[in-house]
Amino acid sequence: MILGVLGKGGSGKSTVATALVNYLRAQNKSLLAIDADHNMDLSHNLTTGIDTSPQTYLGSGLTDLYDYLGIAPGVKYDMAFLSGISKAFSLTPLDSFSEKYSLPLDTTTHLMTAGPQTDAVLHGKTCSHILTTPLKLFLPLLTLQPDEYVVVDEKAGADGVTTGIVTGIDVGIIVVEPALHSIKTAKQIAELMDFYQTPYVFVGNKILSSEDQEYLAQELNQAPIVYLGQNRDIQKGHSDFAITWQTELSMIIKTATTINMNNRTERTKIKFARNLSFSSAH
Ligand SMILES: Nc1ncnc2c1ncn2[C@@H]1O[C@H](COP(=O)(O)OP(=O)(O)OP(=O)(O)O)[C@@H](O)[C@H]1O
Ligand SMILES: [Mg+2]
Numbered sequence: 001m002i003l004g005v006l007g008k009g010g011s012g013k014s015t016v017a018t019a020l021v022n023y024l025r026a027q028n029k030s031l032l033a034i035d036a037d038h039n040m041d042l043s044h045n046l047t048t049g050i051d052t053s054p055q056t057y058l059g060s061g062l063t064d065l066y067d068y069l070g071i072a073p074g075v076k077y078d079m080a081f082l083s084g085i086s087k088a089f090s091l092t093p094l095d096s097f098s099e100k101y102s103l104p105l106d107t108t109t110h111l112m113t114a115g116p117q118t119d120a121v122l123h124g125k126t127c128s129h130i131l132t133t134p135l136k137l138f139l140p141l142l143t144l145q146p147d148e149y150v151v152v153d154e155k156a157g158a159d160g161v162t163t164g165i166v167t168g169i170d171v172g173i174i175v176v177e178p179a180l181h182s183i184k185t186a187k188q189i190a191e192l193m194d195f196y197q198t199p200y201v202f203v204g205n206k207i208l209s210s211e212d213q214e215y216l217a218q219e220l221n222q223a224p225i226v227y228l229g230q231n232r233d234i235q236k237g238h239s240d241f242a243i244t245w246q247t248e249l250s251m252i253i254k255t256a257t258t259i260n261m262n263n264r265t266e267r268t269k270i271k272f273a274r275n276l277s278f279s280s281a282h
Helices: 013-026 041-047 062-069 077-083 096-100 128-138 159-163 180-195 210-220 246-259 264-281
Strands: 002-007 030-035 109-113 148-153 171-176 200-207 226-229
Touching: 002 013, 002 180, 013 030, 013 041, 013 148, 013 171, 013 200, 013 246, 030 041, 041 109, 062 096, 062 128, 077 128, 077 264, 159 180, 171 180, 171 246, 180 200, 180 210, 200 210, 200 246, 210 226, 226 246
Parallel strands: 002 148, 002 171, 030 109, 030 148, 171 200, 200 226
Antiparallel strands: none
């Protein structure tokens, strides 16, 4: 199952993604962590003290991805997907593309990183979303066994949902703080997820009181499936939050498993076809 962690900037996406990865690691699940944000907080959280120098960033991998899938250079990825691609990616065994573009963290866990801002992004020639373009084909073409997991730490805000990889994920984990603008963004994301028929849950974060919980439930028009407490140790990076939040993380995985529709490929086809017909009509 592919979980995409979404939410407003600073809501706690990378913290929750890190906790989910470490929780699943502790259960020896076969796992791929994907850092789709150029601030690379998930990568940093997971690799402190590890030599990451051999890592190749996914943002530079589009040509290799095309080669692996047998797509001719210059063909648009959505066109290629709609005409049918017979190759797939897999975690067990790890396919050659994923092997090149990920860093092993242990025998069953790999980390894929979209990468830092490139010169082209820094100089305004292209938008940083380009770093995640390979994921638009990679995720819907990734074949997973029932006990294999992918956790994607997404970019902040609702914008990443429309330009991003929404149909490539199975379930969205929308992290939301009890704060007006965090809730507004969470609701915008939820609306877009509905449009793309991608299931999601809300996770309340930085909760201090039962009033915070009630406020979130009321403003979201539905209660988050779990509430994660505001925790100073987490903020300072001192605590193993996979252990602190064990019960809540287990609930997130359980609920996500129940609402997963296992139809990434079909949803992606619909999205690409709609995008192409919109482009030709405008
Ligand atoms: N439950 C919590 N208790 C205390 N601090 C938290 C909690 N969750 C997150 N934080 C802190 O809030 C800050 C933002 O968290 P995080 O980086 O996970 O958010 P984000 O949504 O990934 O941000 P960005 O949009 O910049 O990627 C960090 O300093 C983090 O330590
Ligand atoms: Mg982050």
